[in-house]
Amino acid sequence: MPVVNRIADYARDMTAWRQHLHRIPELGLDCPKTSGFVAEKLRAFGVDELHEGIARTGIVAIINGRGDGPTIGLRADMDGLPIREATGLDYASDHEGCMHACGHDGHTTMLLGAARYLAETRNFAGRVALIFQPAEEAGGGAEVMVQEGIMDRFDISEVYALHNAPGFGEGGFYTTPGPIMAAVDTFHVHIQGVGGHGAMPHETRDPVMAACGIAQAFQTIVSRNHYALDDLVVSVTQIHAGTVDNVIPDTAYLNGTIRTFDPAVQKMVMGRMEQIVAGQAASYGVEARLDYDIGYPATINDPDRTRFAAAVAAEISGEHRVVREAGREMGAEDFSYMLQAxxxxxLFLGQGESAGLHHPEYNFNDQVAPIGASFFARLVETAQPAA
Known part of the structure; x- marks a missing residue:
């Protein structure tokens, strides 16, 4: 079963919606223009309930089907990234220093397309809850929406989401049962030394050398402290120290990311970082403090629901275009909080060759929006067939 004909009929409208959203990217929980546009469309489609102001600018819309049944949740993220756009498009971002570099404009459009179709046809039992979420990139909007009670308030029994995938065949799908994306944590190391003249290092306690030592020692956590077949990433992504060439500064700062799947590995990393920071500080005669921030948990697919969703994807795009055991990857996603609840x-939806996610030249492929909308629609109709 290919793209739903009715959804294909308004593909041009979906392109217009997406390109409008692309012009107005917003950050974090503060997505009032995006949320306002979404709410306007949902009202026009005739949804039965529209609940705004969840997680500040998030929305849950309810469409009732034909007869009794459970409520299935479909989620799209809405926020952009603090990146200066370099696409040169005539619909490029109007918000300086902010762009849709991860395709959330496309995700929102796909769910709007499904909403229009489902509100029009209602060829399903029970209800569908359309979840439009802010702050996926930063701020954990999914966690906020769960904490504000959307799962119980709207009696959601199961929940699904799509993300576009640059470099994967246009219109194809891939997913995997069980863990699919990693937990993400962040570390900060603040070093206090004694600065001085660059020509007289013996009169200082150099925080730059301590920062270099800590950064190098952190890499031994991956290479020497964990089992090689357990997925783990420890990346130092920032080192800041000093201002001029002939002055040894008195402070330095390190920052980076940790990606894990196993809570035991996460705990080991935390312990080793504390030991390394304390040991290196003593070695270099400086003071150092580690701040370890636990972030999004691992995204773990329910195996039965994943097999079901992959079967629906195969009906849309063909069995040969669906990878059901794609394996896991080290990116992170706050949809993990909804999957915990x-x-x-x-699932990932291929958008063909393009700039990568979070790249200033990235742009969502409008050709795949009807495919994603059809997936969402058929998922509901298949999971909850009308009596």
């Missing part, structure tokens, strides 16, 4: 699945 309810069983469900997270």
């Amino acid at each position: 309810r069983p469900g699945a997270y």
Whole structure:
């Protein structure tokens, strides 16, 4: 079963919606223009309930089907990134220093397309809850929405989401049962030394050398402290120190990211970082403090729901275009909080060759929006067939 004909009929409208959203990217929980546009469309489609102001600018819309049944949740993220756009498009971002570099404009459009179709046809039992979420990139909007009670308030029994995938065949899908994306943590190391003249290092306690020592020692956590077949990433991504060539500064700062799947590995990393920071500080005669921030948990697909969602994807795009055991990757996703609250699945939708995610030249492929909308629609109709 290919793209739903009715959804194909308004593909041009979906392109217009997406390109409008692309012009107005917003950050974090503060997505009032995006949320306002989404709410306007949902009202026009005739949804039965529209609940705004969840997680500040998030929305949950309810569409009732034909007859009794459970409520299935479909989620799209809405926020952009603090990146200066370099696409040169005539619909490029109007918000300086902010752009849709991860395709959330496309995700929102796909769910709007499904909403229009489902509100029009209602060829399903029970209800569908359309979840438009802010702050996926930073701020954990999914966690906020769960904490504000959307799963219980709207009696959601299972939940699904899509993410576009540059470099994967246009219109194809991939997913995997169980863990699919990693937990993400952040570390900060603040070093206090004694500065001085660059020509007289013996009169200082150099925080730059301590920062270099800590950064190098952190890499031994991956190479020497964990089992090689357990997925783990420790990346130092920032080192800041000093201002001029002939002055040894008195402070330095390190920052980076940790990606894990196993809580035991996460705990080991935290312990080793504390030991390394304390040991290196003593070695270099400086003071150092580690701040370890636990972030999004691992995204873990329910195996049964994943197999079901992959079967629906195969009906849309063909069995040969669906990879059901794609394996896991080290990116992170706050949809993990929704999957902790309810069983469900997270899938990727190929958008063909393009700039990568979070790149200033990235742009969502409008050709795949009807495919994603059709997936969402058929998922509901298949999971909850009308009596």
